[in-house]
Amino acid sequence: MGEVPGQVRDAAVPDDTPRTASRPPRRDLPVRPSPDQIMAWLDAVPDPEIPVISVVDLGIVRGIRWQGDTLEVSVTPTYSGCPATRVISMDIETALRDRGLQDVRITTQIAPPWTTDWLSEKGRARLQDYGIAPPSPAGGPDRCPHCSSDNVTRISQYGSTPCKAQWRCADCLEPFDYFKCI
Amino acid sequence: MATPASSTAAQLDEALFTFLLRMGDNTLVLGHRVSEWCGHAPVLEEDIALANTALDLIGQTQMWLGLAADVEGQGRSADDLAMLRDVWDFRNLLLVEQPNGDFGQTIMRQYLFDQFHLLLLRALQDSADDRIAGIAAKAVKEVGYHVERSAETVIGLGDGTEESHGRMQAALDWLSPYVGEMFVSDEIDAEMATRGIVPDPASLRAPYDAALAEVLAKATLSRHEGDFAHQGGKTGFRHSEHLGHMLTQMQWLQRAYPGAAW
């Protein structure tokens, strides 16, 4: 119970205000959104570094469950030192609060380790459209994301973010990013 | 030993804590060393590659030192362990604290460590401690990528020009005496091995030597025979003078402005 500013209470008078009155009645929760609904909301949260794909496309949302009134979302990092991980957790929390879920806890889950096998089909297609070759078990891109030529060579095993490598197309001569396969 | 569980429960698991410091200090110190190249590498692609390698290593450090802090249970964080310990409390190998030297020396140091790191992490995936197995399973993917690149670069530069070959051979000669410490087993390793948490490091020596021989042969480099090994890093008994200098750079902000955060 907050004190009203400027009000002086008389200490001699016993305070018999019913304490329970200060506590708002417990609000019945509306129907809890289904896991599918929550995943659909999260599918609108973009990856901060590759905004054409969502955090769900990336395969890093590993589980959602209710712990009492708290929604627990477990997120797995892509690379252990990826600086985007913290931003992603904040973005997820903000998105769920915007949908009216006030009590959200983000937990980090490292096992089993993230793999590019968890990228969604939608995500892979969007990467390609965006000019990033999607991961391939062969260890390199199948084709140039710009002109579809398979005449491609590696420039470097690393790129502008931990998840990418740099390649070049020998036909259209454009460099492009390749999403590393791990 | 028949010590009642209740009397040991509150005690620090010293061997486990030390092992975790060794893991986290190796990745922290090497990660910092490699990050010193940021903005200075010979070409942009190498600059980016080194920075990404450093980033992976620092990320792994957060997991190892984070677990070390949990095991210690004294309220210290991974950051506290990294930024507020003094040189004698570090438990990293002497190899990883050696200065960068030229690009060849940096790459040779990286390869010599990566090959060991990969074998160790592969074994740790089967650790009896699930937390350790989980971190190892995460890190091994990144380290597999590191060793692919460092081995390829050692081969490219070793079997390159007269100049690059000479520099790589000099780097190998300089760093070889730091290899042996990785495989020395002490009482901490013995206890961890008995508990099924960590492999005996000596057991990694044969596969390491085999992998190294293959890469060095392709790189046309030769390793001197001899078992001499500088020691004192993983025990903390005697670090080289380089680590203290490195810590003055790495820790200065937390030392100058304790508790600074952003």
Ligand SMILES: [Zn+2]
């Ligand atoms: Zn092309």
